[in-house]
Amino acid sequence: MKKHTTKLTSKSIEGSGLPTDYKRAIAEYIWNGFDANASIIKIDFTANEVGYIHNFSISDNGTGINIANISETFGNFMVSLKTNSFSETGFVKGKKGKGRYSFSLFCNKAKWDTTFKSDDGRFLNYNIQINKDEIQNFETIDTVITKNKQNGTEVIFEDFFALTSDLLDNEDFENYLANEFGWFLYLNKERDYKILINKHPLNYKTVIADSDDHEIPFGKFIFKISFLRWNEKIGDKYYYYFLNSNKKEAYRKHTSFNNKTADFHHSVYIESDYFDLFKATKNDHPVLDDSFNQSNPTFKVLIDHLNEFVSSKEKEFVRNLKADALIEKYNRNSIFPFFSNNKYDKLRKEDLENVIKELYSVQPKIFQNLSIPQSKTIVGFLNLLLDTDQREHVLNIVDNVVKLSDADRLELSNVLKTTKLSHITSLVKFLENRFKIVDILKLLVFDLKKFTDERNHVQNIIEDNYWLFGEQYHLVSADKNFEILLNNYYSHLEKNKKKPEKIDNKNKLQRPDIFISRKSEIIDGSDPDLTIEENIIVELKRPSVIIGTEQFQQVERYLRFIIEDERFNSVTRTWKFILVGIKLDEYIKDLHVNQKEKGKKYLIQSIKNYEIYAMTWDDLFRIFTIKHKHLIDKLEFKSVVIEELEQKGINLNKEATDFLTKIALSKNEKIIADEPDDLPF
Numbered sequence: 001m002k003k004h005t006t007k008l009t010s011k012s013i014e015g016s017g018l019p020t021d022y023k024r025a026i027a028e029y030i031w032n033g034f035d036a037n038a039s040i041i042k043i044d045f046t047a048n049e050v051g052y053i054h055n056f057s058i059s060d061n062g063t064g065i066n067i068a069n070i071s072e073t074f075g076n077f078m079v080s081l082k083t084n085s086f087s088e089t090g091f092v093k094g095k096k097g098k099g100r101y102s103f104s105l106f107c108n109k110a111k112w113d114t115t116f117k118s119d120d121g122r123f124l125n126y127n128i129q130i131n132k133d134e135i136q137n138f139e140t141i142d143t144v145i146t147k148n149k150q151n152g153t154e155v156i157f158e159d160f161f162a163l164t165s166d167l168l169d170n171e172d173f174e175n176y177l178a179n180e181f182g183w184f185l186y187l188n189k190e191r192d193y194k195i196l197i198n199k200h201p202l203n204y205k206t207v208i209a210d211s212d213d214h215e216i217p218f219g220k221f222i223f224k225i226s227f228l229r230w231n232e233k234i235g236d237k238y239y240y241y242f243l244n245s246n247k248k249e250a251y252r253k254h255t256s257f258n259n260k261t262a263d264f265h266h267s268v269y270i271e272s273d274y275f276d277l278f279k280a281t282k283n284d285h286p287v288l289d290d291s292f293n294q295s296n297p298t299f300k301v302l303i304d305h306l307n308e309f310v311s312s313k314e315k316e317f318v319r320n321l322k323a324d325a326l327i328e329k330y331n332r333n334s335i336f337p338f339f340s341n342n343k344y345d346k347l348r349k350e351d352l353e354n355v356i357k358e359l360y361s362v363q364p365k366i367f368q369n370l371s372i373p374q375s376k377t378i379v380g381f382l383n384l385l386l387d388t389d390q391r392e393h394v395l396n397i398v399d400n401v402v403k404l405s406d407a408d409r410l411e412l413s414n415v416l417k418t419t420k421l422s423h424i425t426s427l428v429k430f431l432e433n434r435f436k437i438v439d440i441l442k443l444l445v446f447d448l449k450k451f452t453d454e455r456n457h458v459q460n461i462i463e464d465n466y467w468l469f470g471e472q473y474h475l476v477s478a479d480k481n482f483e484i485l486l487n488n489y490y491s492h493l494e495k496n497k498k499k500p501e502k503i504d505n506k507n508k509l510q511r512p513d514i515f516i517s518r519k520s521e522i523i524d525g526s527d528p529d530l531t532i533e534e535n536i537i538v539e540l541k542r543p544s545v546i547i548g549t550e551q552f553q554q555v556e557r558y559l560r561f562i563i564e565d566e567r568f569n570s571v572t573r574t575w576k577f578i579l580v581g582i583k584l585d586e587y588i589k590d591l592h593v594n595q596k597e598k599g600k601k602y603l604i605q606s607i608k609n610y611e612i613y614a615m616t617w618d619d620l621f622r623i624f625t626i627k628h629k630h631l632i633d634k635l636e637f638k639s640v641v642i643e644e645l646e647q648k649g650i651n652l653n654k655e656a657t658d659f660l661t662k663i664a665l666s667k668n669e670k671i672i673a674d675e676p677d678d679l680p681f
Contacts, residue, residue: 018102019105020105021105022162022163023173026058026102027177027180028099028100028102029100030058030181032060032099033060033062034062034184034193035062036060036063036064036065036153037062038060038152039188039192039194040193040195040196041195042058042059042060042195043057043058043168043196043197044056044057044058044199045169045198046165047164051164051165051166052164053160053165056107056168057156057157058154059153059154060152060154061150062151062153063117063151064114064116064117065112065116065128065153066116066118067124067126067140067143070128070140074100074128074138100112100130103157105162106161107132107157107158107160107161107162107163108131109131109132109157109159110129110130110156111127111128111130111155111156111158112127112128112129112153112154112155112156113125113127113153114126114127114152114153115146115148115150115151115153116151122145123147123151124143124144124146125144125145125148126140126142127140127141128140128141129141168197174197174202175207177195177197177202178202178204178206178207179230179234181195181202182205182207182208182228183228183241183267184247186204186208186226186228187226187243187247187269187271207230208228208229208230209229209265210227210228210313211226211227211229212226212313213225213226218274218298218301221272221274221298222272223270223272223274223302224271225268225270225306225309227267227310227313228269229265229317232265233265238255238266238267239253239255239267240253240255240269240270240303240306241267241269242270242275243269243270243271243272243275244276244278245272245273245275247271250280251275251278251280251294255306256310257310257311261314261317261318261364262364262368264314264317264318268309268310270302270306277290277292278291278292278293278299279292279293280293280294281293281294315362318360318361318364319357319360319361323357323360323361327356330375330379333372335372335376335379336349336383337379337380337383348387351386352383352386355382356379356382382394431628434465434628437461437465441461441462442621444461444543445543445582458540462538468620468624469536469538469578470536530572531572532573533572533573534573534574534576535573535574535576536575536576536577536578537575537576537577537578538577539555539577539578539580540580541579541580541582543581543582543617544582545581545582546581546582546584546585547579547580547584547585547616548584548585551579551581551614552579552587552588552605552612555577555579555612556605556612558577559575559610562575563610571608574609574610575609575610575611576612577610578615579612579614579615580617580620581614581616581617582617583616584616588604591605591614592604592614602614602615
């Protein structure tokens, strides 16, 4: 036996920052084992029925303690050979040799039974012993050659005064070890690293809520990136840990996500032989030798990738977990405004929830630490805004409250633009308005026909709702004499024309009721290099007027007037004249039959590029029904739209609902522009 003395006193050792908690003390011995290249750490203990510990030891299969270096390890208290430890939390853990004295927290004696392989290939075993009363001294027992060709060290603790078996055999102790060593065991899972407690493996996975591994090449280096999200808080700050090829820490850097999202407990470990040459410096100036530091271009690119990667993990965490919890909390505390139980209101609420989730994912601070009244205010405001066509203004408002990155703006913008509910809302309002207009016209034409005239009643409605005669037409003028009408039309085509032209025709003061021209031209079927401009003139008749010879001749005069005006007689223009009245006499019906071969419903005359149509109000309303069957026929959420319309007092008849099928609402604008092929306008 040989007695050794350190260069410090027992008081210096006790005041040097040793652990003050038994769990921390035990962790130091485990780290010492991993620092000695161990892959398996065993914690073994036995106790009696009242919890008194008979035996307690921590062993490892590491390299052992070479007795040739004993004076540099145990002999120099603050200078350990293990200057590059696996330690993650910042406590010394073998870097300065303090861990071996941690036993003094809970027992009076510690003995190291260690086996190492000498330079000549022999396996040598010896013991080291330290007593708490003389902690500055340690003893080594003579070295012997052992037949057990297995490296390793076992630390045996004796004479306990502050440790009982219930402190070791409980969930709290195992959770502590899992939090402390979980990252290290995870990174070494392919090498089957383990901590065994009385032969049972420590289940470190219980503290890991999420994990993600991937590799990326930068230049000639490969970086293995391991992301861990913890179930519990692991410290005040979160770090990127940069590890060399031996998994030893070369550098650490705060992530940029330390305070943004509550409960986003995370660590990121980056392994590469790039960090074998890494030398961190206080200033980010390029190094002059072959090593790397923070100013190296590869390192900067790596940091950018890490920030983007962790940002995506944070949003995934918020969207999938925190946002759902927020919605549940809002439902529990009645934060949401009232929604009915119909399908449409359910979709409105779902839309509001999705926008809140996305906002929360992009910028959680918007919804954090709010009182119930504050939460109700912001949710109510969002609901009002989303119910309008100004929903995309949410983006600008949020951007004024918290600065959004370009990626955040794009992501949130896509959510606000693509939601199906906005299409449903717009469509319901669109259909509601049209059905009400048709109902009003039906009332005027059928129920109040004694009091209705075309100029003061019907025409006022039609000129604001010319879609009844085709979505493709643009209202140029209504109830104007032809001189004004044709000049308005001409100025519509020739926007630079300043002076109205005189029309030398005795019929110029005749007044058609409404004049509509097509916005855009169509391709000429006989010559693809030319386009045809379509025009429409509508003559409305009061409900008491039956369409007959007199009304037909009136429209013929309009037709002849246009034919005789050289400004409007190009063969690349077509003209459609439409007569609408309560009823058609037999003469007009015969004209329908006469034009039947042309395959155009309601046609009564066709001359060159001029056509005259005659129809009843009931025909016009039927056209409306057919067109909107065609529209509703293509709606994905047909039942939702119908239910919402019925809530507003608009009941589609069975004939209309029989035509309903599914198609994407995103095509609404095109659907509205489309019309059945067999209709003339």
